[in-house]
Amino acid sequence: MNLGKFSRYWFFQAAGWGSFAFINTFFAYSFDKLNNRADVEVYFGRLGIFILLGILATHAMRFVIIRVNVLQKSFDRQVAQFLLITFFFSTVASYFYMMALQDRTWLKDRSWLNKNEHEYLEKNIFLLVLSLAFSFFLLLFIWNLIYFMYHYVSKSRKQQMDTLQLEALVKELELKTIKAHINPHFIFNALNSIRALIDENPGRARTAVTELSNILRSSLKAEKGETVCLNDELRIVKDYLALEHIRFEDRLRVEYQLDEETLKCEVPPMMLQTLVENAIKHGISKQMRGGLVRICSGFRDQFYELTVQNTGHFNGSGSAQGGGFGLSSTQDRLVLLYGARARFQIRQIGDDLVEAKVQIPVGM
Template identity: 35%
Template sequence: MALSYWASGNELSLKTWQIIMDFFVVILLSIFFTHQLKRIINKFIPFDALKLKQLFIVIGFLLAATVLFYSAYTIYNKFTYTYIYNRIDVLEHPSQSLENNLIFALNYFIYFAMWTVFYVAVKGLMELNKSRETRLKLESNLKESQLNTLKGQINPHFMFNSLNNIRGLMLEDVPRARNMLTRLSETLRYSLTKSTLNSIALEDELDMVRNFIEISKIQLEDRLQFEEKIDKKSLNILIPPMIIQMLIENAIKHGISSLKEGGLIVLSTCLIDHQLQIKVTNTGTLRTSKDSTELGLKNIKQRLALLYGEKADFKLEEIENKVIASINIPTA
C-alpha cells in the first residue's frame, strides 16, 4: 500500500526507509507464497496426466494463497503502522476502503495466477523433455538389446555339420582336417569377439567369409565355386559384423546346396554416391522351401533398420537364373 502512495506522489509523507521496508516485506511475502504454491502444485497436480478437474484445484489454491497473502499483509500493516511507524492515520486513509482492499486482493490473485501459468508451462516443458529423454533412453536400450540378439547368430546346423564333416575328413586327409579345425576355431572366435561391436572393417569381414567358404567346401566340394570382386577402396568401410557371412550362408543353403551340379557364388563390393554396395550373386532361383523360416533374411533387414533406419536398404531378386542379394549402406 505504501508503494502505491509513494508512486502517486507519497501524499502520506512516508520516510524512505519505511517505503523500502514495505517493499521488501511485499517481496518476501510474494516469494514465500509462490514457493508454497509451487510445493502444493508439485504435490497435487500430476503433470503427466493433466485433466480439467486439475484446473479447478489450481484455482482453489490461487484463492487460498490470495486470502492468506492479503491476511498476512493486513496484519503486517496494522502492526507496523501502529507500533513501528506511529502512523495510525494511514490506516484511516480513504485508500483503506473495502473497494480498494478488494482491488488489492484481485491484483494479487491475478499476479499469483500469472505466476502459476508461467510455472506450470515451464514445469510442463521440463516434464515433457524429461519424458522424451526417458523414452529415447528406453528406445536406445531396446535397440541395443535387439541388436545384441541379432548379432553373431551362427547357424547351429552349420556348426553341427562342420564338426561331422571334419571328423570324416580326419580319416582321409589329416592335414586338411587340421586346417579346417583352425578355420572353424577362427570363425567361432570372430563370432564371439566381433558380435559385441556394431561395425567392423569390410576387410575383417572378408577373412570370416573366406573361412566360412572353405569349411562349407568340405561337404559341397567342387559343387561350390566362389569368386570375389572387391573394390579396394571399400576395404576400410565399416559394416555390421557377420552381415556378409549371413548373405553367403543364405546363398549356400537355399541356392548351391539344392542344385545337383552346384553353382557359383560371387561376392562384389563397390562405392556409389557415398554408399557401399554389397552384392552376393549365386546360381539358382528364389523358390522358397516349405521348411524355410527366412530368419537370416529377416535378421539382415532388422539389423539394417536398427543401425541405419531408412538410409540403408536390402533387396533380393532373381535375374536370369541367378539370385542377387544386394545391400546398400551409407559410408558416413
C-alpha cells in the same frame, strides 16, 4: 504423423494451458481483482489472448524443434538451441500480444493495462514489449523444459528396451550360434575333405584345419560384440569359401567387388558368413554345374550396401521369409542395431541370379 502421439500432444497442450488458466483465475478471484463486470471482461480478454498466443507459440516451437532435429543433437547444442528458440518466440509472442491489445489501449481505453504496463508505456513501448517478453519467456521456458524432459525420458526408455531386446537376442544367438551360422553338414563335409587331403596334399590339409579352426573360433566369439569390422568378417568368409572350394572344386566360383573404403565399416558379426552360407546351401549346391558367388560392398546415397549374389532361383515371398533362423536373426539384429532405416532383402535379379542385399545407414 502418428495419430496416437498427435492426440497425446494436444491432450497435454489442453491440460497444460487449461491448468494455467484455472490457476490464474483462482488467484484473481482470491485476491479480489475481479470486482465488477469491466474487470472480468478485461481479465478474461487478456487471458484468452495470452493463452491463444501461448498455444500458437509453443506449437510453432515444436514445429521448429522437429524440423531442425534439435533432439538428435548433442546435449550442449540442445540447450543452446532451446534457449535461442524460447527467446525468439517469447519476443514474437509479446509483440503480437501488445498489438492485439492496441485496439483497446492505444490512446483510447487503457483499462486493459496494469500499473506497471502503464509506466512502461509512458516511458517507451519497447520497454513494455520487453517486459511482456520476459513473462512469455518464463512460461515458454517451462514448456520447453517439460517437452525436453518428456522426449529425453521417452528416448532413454526406448534405448533401454532396445538394449534389453538386443541382449535377449544375443543370449539366444549364443545358444544357437554353431547351429545357426555353421551348418553341421558343412563341418562334416569339411572334415571329410580334410581327411581326403591328408595323404594327397598334407600342406593343404593343414591349411584347411586352420581355416576350419578360425571359422569355429569366430563363430563362438561372434556374439560378444554388437559389430565387427567388415575386413575381419571377410577373413572368416574367405576361410569358409576356401573349405567349400575343396568340396565343390571347379563348381564353385567366387568374385569380390569391394570398395576399399567399406572395409572399415562395421557390420553385425557373422552376418556376411550367414548370407554366403545361405547362397551356397540354397544356390550352388542345387546346381549340377555349380555356379558363382559374388560378394559386393559399396556406398549408395546415404547407405552402406553389402550384397551377396549367387547362381540359383529364389522362391521365397519376402526378404527373410522361409530363410530359417540365420536370415531371420539377421533381420532382427539389423532392426535393433540400426532401427527401421536398415534394410534387408533377398530377390531374384536375373534369370539365374539371386541377390541378398543389406543396407545400413551411413553415420549410425
